[in-house]
Amino acid sequence: MFSLRFFTRIVQLAIISLVIAACSPTGDFGRASQMPKTVFDSFPNPADPDNFELVQSDEEVKMQNLMQRFVSIIEGKSWIYNIRLGARVLAGAVPNQTDYFLWLKSRPYASSTGRYGALLNDVQLDIMTLPAVFEAICQVQKTDARRITAAQNINDVSEQVLQSISLRNQKNRETVTVFISRVQFRYDSYSYALENLLLESPNEMAREVDNRLNFLAAHVQTAVSSQFCGA
Numbered sequence: 001m002f003s004l005r006f007f008t009r010i011v012q013l014a015i016i017s018l019v020i021a022a023c024s025p026t027g028d029f030g031r032a033s034q035m036p037k038t039v040f041d042s043f044p045n046p047a048d049p050d051n052f053e054l055v056q057s058d059e060e061v062k063m064q065n066l067m068q069r070f071v072s073i074i075e076g077k078s079w080i081y082n083i084r085l086g087a088r089v090l091a092g093a094v095p096n097q098t099d100y101f102l103w104l105k106s107r108p109y110a111s112s113t114g115r116y117g118a119l120l121n122d123v124q125l126d127i128m129t130l131p132a133v134f135e136a137i138c139q140v141q142k143t144d145a146r147r148i149t150a151a152q153n154i155n156d157v158s159e160q161v162l163q164s165i166s167l168r169n170q171k172n173r174e175t176v177t178v179f180i181s182r183v184q185f186r187y188d189s190y191s192y193a194l195e196n197l198l199l200e201s202p203n204e205m206a207r208e209v210d211n212r213l214n215f216l217a218a219h220v221q222t223a224v225s226s227q228f229c230g231a
Helices: 004-020 058-075 079-089 098-106 112-153 159-200 205-224
Strands: none
Touching: 058 112, 058 159, 098 112, 098 159, 112 159, 112 205, 159 205
């Protein structure tokens, strides 16, 4: 049997989602909210013709690779990939946090336990992947800071190089902003799915999913507050 404390905790989950997503358009419990369009934007490419003066640093390459890995783990073969195609086919159909839950319901699981298990696995994959991405972002932020420091302390730096440094810094920031949108959207989608799975088919596995979502919430807070190098 489920305890009153457990169901109280589930209600609190919706509140936590709203607090963490203060900078994003998340709706009330059970209400769909559209995701930022940047979630499905391609990551900006820092090695473009406008930046021909600057080579891509090892730190930037690593950050890009880890971000793409984070995206492909869940989005490459499953729900986000499917709804992205749907959004392109149906003009004006912007995916929102309900899509993951609807995708779970559409899968041929033998029981609700399978859906809870799939949700738990997706949440756990994000928890395992995010710390390395955060560290890579931190190193890129340090690299950008070192470039600026070097430019300030080296004589006769050309205006073209200074502009390239500024542009690279801006594009790195844009890349991180896109990534944060993806992280937030996935957390919101998982939370919505848990809430609605509980409404449709309560299961003891919800306790474990809730526990892992708490861990993921801490990572999301790190992302939306841009504390990639620590407090």
